[in-house]
Amino acid sequence: MTRFSHLRRPKGRRAFRLPASAAALTVSLVMIVGLSSAGSASAAPVPKVGIICTNGVDGPSANEKVFDITTQTGYISLPDGNTAFMWGYSAGHDDFQHPGPVLCVNEGDTVTVILHNTLPAQTSISFPGQTDVLANGSPAEPEPSGGGAVTSLTNTASAADANGVGGGTVTYSFLADHPGTFLYESGTDGEMQVRMGLFGALIVRPTMGADYAYNTAEDQFDSSEEFMVLLSEIDPYLNAAVEAGKNFNMNRYHPRYWLINGRGYPDSIADNGASWLPTQPYGALADIQPYDATNHPLPGMARYLNVGTEDYPFHPHGNNGLVVGRDGQPLEGSGGEDLSFEKFAINIGPGQTWDVIFKWYDAEGYDPVGNPVNVTVPGLANQEIGVFYSGSPYLGTQEELPPGIQTVNQCGEYYIISHNHALFQITSWGANMTGPITYMKIEPPQPNGCVN
Amino acid sequence: MSDAMRVDRRQFLKYVGGAVAVAGTATWAGKMLLPQSVNAAPGDFDLFLAGTDGWMYLPPTPAIPPFHPDNLAPSPFTTYIFGFRNITGLTDQQRTNQKNHAQHSAPLMWANQYDDALENEFRVKLTNLGLELRPDLFDAHTLHWHGFRNVIPFYDGEPSGSVAVPSGREFTYVYRPRDPGTYMYHCHVEDVEHVHMGMTGLVFVRPLQETRLTPGDNIGGFSKFMYNDGDGSTGYHREFAMFLSEVWAESHWADAHIQLPEWSDYRADFSLLNGRVYPDTIAPNAPINAAQSVHALAVETDGDGYLMAPDGHPELQYQPQSSLVRCNEGETVALRFANLGFREQAMSLTGIRMRVVGRDATPMTGRDSTDTSYETDTINIGPGESYDVVFQAPAHSGGSGHDTYMLYNRNFTRSNNLAPGGFGGQATEVRVFPGGTISDQQYPNDWGV
Numbered sequence: 020m021t022r023f024s025h026l027r028r029p030k031g032r033r034a035f036r037l038p039a040s041a042a043a044l045t046v047s048l049v050m051i052v053g054l055s056s057a058g059s060a061s062a063a064p065v066p067k068v069g070i071i072c073t074n075g076v077d078g079p080s081a082n083e084k085v086f087d088i089t090t091q092t093g094y095i096s097l098p099d100g101n102t103a104f105m106w107g108y109s110a111g112h113d114d115f116q117h118p119g120p121v122l123c124v125n126e127g128d129t130v131t132v133i134l135h136n137t138l139p140a141q142t143s144i145s146f147p148g149q150t151d152v153l154a155n156g157s158p159a160e161p162e163p164s165g166g167g168a169v170t171s172l173t174n175t176a177s178a179a180d181a182n183g184v185g186g187g188t189v190t191y192s193f194l195a196d197h198p199g200t201f202l203y204e205s206g207t208d209g210e211m212q213v214r215m216g217l218f219g220a221l222i223v224r225p226t227m228g229a230d231y232a233y234n235t236a237e238d239q240f241d242s243s244e245e246f247m248v249l250l251s252e253i254d255p256y257l258n259a260a261v262e263a264g265k266n267f268n269m270n271r272y273h274p275r276y277w278l279i280n281g282r283g284y285p286d287s288i289a290d291n292g293a294s295w296l297p298t299q300p301y302g303a304l305a306d307i308q309p310y311d312a313t314n315h316p317l318p319g320m321a322r323y324l325n326v327g328t329e330d331y332p333f334h335p336h337g338n339n340g341l342v343v344g345r346d347g348q349p350l351e352g353s354g355g356e357d358l359s360f361e362k363f364a365i366n367i368g369p370g371q372t373w374d375v376i377f378k379w380y381d382a383e384g385y386d387p388v389g390n391p392v393n394v395t396v397p398g399l400a401n402q403e404i405g406v407f408y409s410g411s412p413y414l415g416t417q418e419e420l421p422p423g424i425q426t427v428n429q430c431g432e433y434y435i436i437s438h439n440h441a442l443f444q445i446t447s448w449g450a451n452m453t454g455p456i457t458y459m460k461i462e463p464p465q466p467n468g469c470v471n
Numbered sequence: 472m473s474d475a476m477r478v479d480r481r482q483f484l485k486y487v488g489g490a491v492a493v494a495g496t497a498t499w500a501g502k503m504l505l506p507q508s509v510n511a512a513p514g515d516f517d518l519f520l521a522g523t524d525g526w527m528y529l530p531p532t533p534a535i536p537p538f539h540p541d542n543l544a545p546s547p548f549t550t551y552i553f554g555f556r557n558i559t560g561l562t563d564q565q566r567t568n569q570k571n572h573a574q575h576s577a578p579l580m581w582a583n584q585y586d587d588a589l590e591n592e593f594r595v596k597l598t599n600l601g602l603e604l605r606p607d608l609f610d611a612h613t614l615h616w617h618g619f620r621n622v623i624p625f626y627d628g629e630p631s632g633s634v635a636v637p638s639g640r641e642f643t644y645v646y647r648p649r650d651p652g653t654y655m656y657h658c659h660v661e662d663v664e665h666v667h668m669g670m671t672g673l674v675f676v677r678p679l680q681e682t683r684l685t686p687g688d689n690i691g692g693f694s695k696f697m698y699n700d701g702d703g704s705t706g707y708h709r710e711f712a713m714f715l716s717e718v719w720a721e722s723h724w725a726d727a728h729i730q731l732p733e734w735s736d737y738r739a740d741f742s743l744l745n746g747r748v749y750p751d752t753i754a755p756n757a758p759i760n761a762a763q764s765v766h767a768l769a770v771e772t773d774g775d776g777y778l779m780a781p782d783g784h785p786e787l788q789y790q791p792q793s794s795l796v797r798c799n800e801g802e803t804v805a806l807r808f809a810n811l812g813f814r815e816q817a818m819s820l821t822g823i824r825m826r827v828v829g830r831d832a833t834p835m836t837g838r839d840s841t842d843t844s845y846e847t848d849t850i851n852i853g854p855g856e857s858y859d860v861v862f863q864a865p866a867h868s869g870g871s872g873h874d875t876y877m878l879y880n881r882n883f884t885r886s887n888n889l890a891p892g893g894f895g896g897q898a899t900e901v902r903v904f905p906g907g908t909i910s911d912q913q914y915p916n917d918w919g920v
Binding site for chain 2 (some may be wrong): 080130237273274275330332334336337339341352356357358359360361362363364366379380381382383384385392394395397401402403404406407408409412413432434435436440441442443444445446448449451452458
């Protein structure tokens with residue numbers, strides 16, 4: 020039994036916030052920018068889909084990138100209409116967000132992460148997959164309790180008071196010496212703190228360029244089609260107990276919600292930064308163009324991360340992803356042999372990351388004039404119409420739907436689903452067909468009538 | 472899409488052998504094939520499946536009151552299911568009769584790899600017979616071929632992105648299977664429920680290397696293969712599908728009793744191999760019409776179209792598929808695993824090494840043709856994954872009868888029937904006989920008797 024009464028905060032005060040003037044001063048420290056642009060933060064529009072990188076600011080040393088990360092508390096919306104109280108990492112001194120910011124650096128960068136703690140508990144950041152991590156300039160190391168048993172995987176920042184003031188700071192740094200997708204997460208009381216939301220993704224871009232998964236020519240992808248698939252879970256009783264400062268028996272931990280990029284379907288396919296999800300900025304819709312040898316020859320890239328506590332078998336329909344790396348290591352033999360493999364079920368274990376390049380190819384080239392689908396298409400009354408369906412089998416074609424049938428299809432684009440195939444997990448405490456579901460949206464050839 | 476656009480795409484595809492590589496790019500593009508139209512008539516089909524509800528049998532003791540056995544179940548059955556049936560060749564009246572006569576697992580089906588010389592589409596017609604016990608649900612059904620590459624939504628069976636088949640209606644799914652290997656299929660409507668209720672089965676694709684082989688010829692001593700390996704390294708003499716699924720008794724009971732389960736309470740009370748638990752897994756196949764088993768196991772039916780039960784097992788009438796592996800010593804045996812349960816399984820074969828030659832309908836080779844196949848005695852297989860393995864049957868130990876090797880789920884909670892001691896659940900036997908004892912297979916999972 021873990022007691023959380025010491026974590027309690029005064030009623031009506033969800034999260035400590037800096038005075039506006041202080042926030043204005045710190046905003047320059049963190050830049051939330053578009054996919055690959057390096058422009059300034061403040062006014063950069065957020066791309067509707069794809070990974071939103073948080074790029075650090077240049078530090079005093081060459082190739083040093085500095086990130087300020089603040090722990091915050093807040094609420095997220097869940098598909099059944101419920102909300103959950105969460106802990107989270109925020110960029111700079113921003114308000115709460117979930118999950119934490121996606122930290123993007125380049126191979127060879129020295130990465131400095133300054134953790135500012137406003138939680139009423141000791142906390143930390145561990146960087147699985149990184150070596151020789153320093154904390155406040157000395158080698159980071161596990162912290163023991165008074166009795167000698169380890170209580171934190173890495174050096175902690177001290178707890179703040181009940182108002183979120185006076186918490187400690189730790190400066191972590193490491194050399195990002197190999198490219199790939201990594202987690203960062205609380206190293207302290209992980210079974211509680213990570214489950215409360217203290218996690219995020221770290222992307223290390225290879226020397227060959229930001230549009231390569233690894234330093235291999237074959238692993239190039241189209242930078243406009245890079246996506247994150249960060250999978251997590253929530254037991255609402257744990258979150259409620261932490262919020263209320265009550266006890267929670269961890270042996271009774273039992274997830275009721277499963278999320279993708281911190282959202283459950285259908286929120287998962289809303290744009291990045293959707294106004295109605297103010298604390299859940301990351302969408303999961305994969306908006307892609309079909310493979311085309313001339314106009315669109317490169318595949319897309321999906322970066323999978325599992326921060327939950329059991330395997331998540333994620334299944335993208337209609338394409339076998341090519342797994343080119345796991346846990347920030349390319350799938351290569353010692354002699355450079357290619358050990359990559361295609362999968363239609365990405366079965367990703369707790370704490371793992373998988374790097375997958377993928378594409379969708381119009382293999383049959385069906386079109387209504389020269390190559391129609393070779394079946395008798397039932398009349399409209401004899402079909403049940405899906406909410407994303409265009410009314411037509413053909414990419415780029417829309418046809419009339421029965422009266423009263425609503426579709427969100429804009430220009431005959433295709434929607435092909437991706438979802439966790441442990442199917443009891445695509446539910447939200449009674450709301451079925453929600454949770455870790457997203458879609459691959461396939462654009463008809465350009466120009467098309469879709470509004471992007 | 473304009474004609475010009477389609478022609479543009481075609482002219483940049485370069486044809487190489489049975490597959491097509493993409494010219495002018497060093498990056499991974501996967502296999503590319505030339506779009507092509509074929510000559511089948513729009514109404515043709517190779518298989519006709521029906522979706523409906525029904526009942527099946529699981530060991531009634533120990534009971535899980537009040538969920539198992541279900542008090543609504545007609546004797547000798549215990550468990551309410553949704554499922555598919557192979558109704559190819561039945562009359563209209565016989566088809567209609569099959570409402571409330573679903574089977575689990577769904578009919579094992581297979582297709583030949585698309586051959587541009589033959590234009591051999593695989594065409595599966597689906598009808599929805601309705602749910603006899605739950606007319607209030609009026610659920611549509613679909614056919615989702617799990618793992619089919621580059622599918623268009625129209626043929627994917629995911630109902631939000633395309634269309635579904637309401638009760639009493641029909642729809643034909645057309646596939647040009649470009650990639651051999653083992654897949655699975657299921658209904659994708661309300662799929663948390665419809666998958667778990669049993670609308671799940673295995674489908675595999677035979678490679679061109681096999682379908683184009685001149686009768687009497689062989690590659691590496693084999694005439695049947697899992698992949699286009701070029702050297703017979705995925706060849707085999709006998710093949711057995713091992714389809715993995717689960718039953719959470721409460722959710723099946725809930726569907727029969729107009730209740731809703733809370734899916735986050737999910738548990739696998741029973742873990743099934745080809746729709747049965749051990750020792751039922753080693754009971755015979757239902758009588759199979761080998762001549763009609765061209766694209767799926769065709770179970771013999773009576774005059775009303777009802778399934779004939781396996782010999783001596785009336786309780787397995789709606790679980791027609793056996794998992795017993797029977798082979799002669801020295802033969803190479805192919806096992807095709809696919810998992811549509813909701814939990815990861817650990818299928819172990821004692822005393823015989825298995826070689827993994829494919830996963831998720833992909834041969835074990837890197838992009839530079841590095842052989843990544845490997846030997847193991849346990850297949851860890853997650854929900855939605857497939858594994859293709861081969862093993863060589865050991866020499867017979869002598870004497871009469873067969874040698875027995877156990878194939879079971881090493882996660883012991885999945886290889887019991889809720890009763891302590893003894894095997895159950897996801898377990899079966901591999902029986903090795905002296906050379907020449909067992910006849911050639913007439914269809915997959917055939918005992919060769």
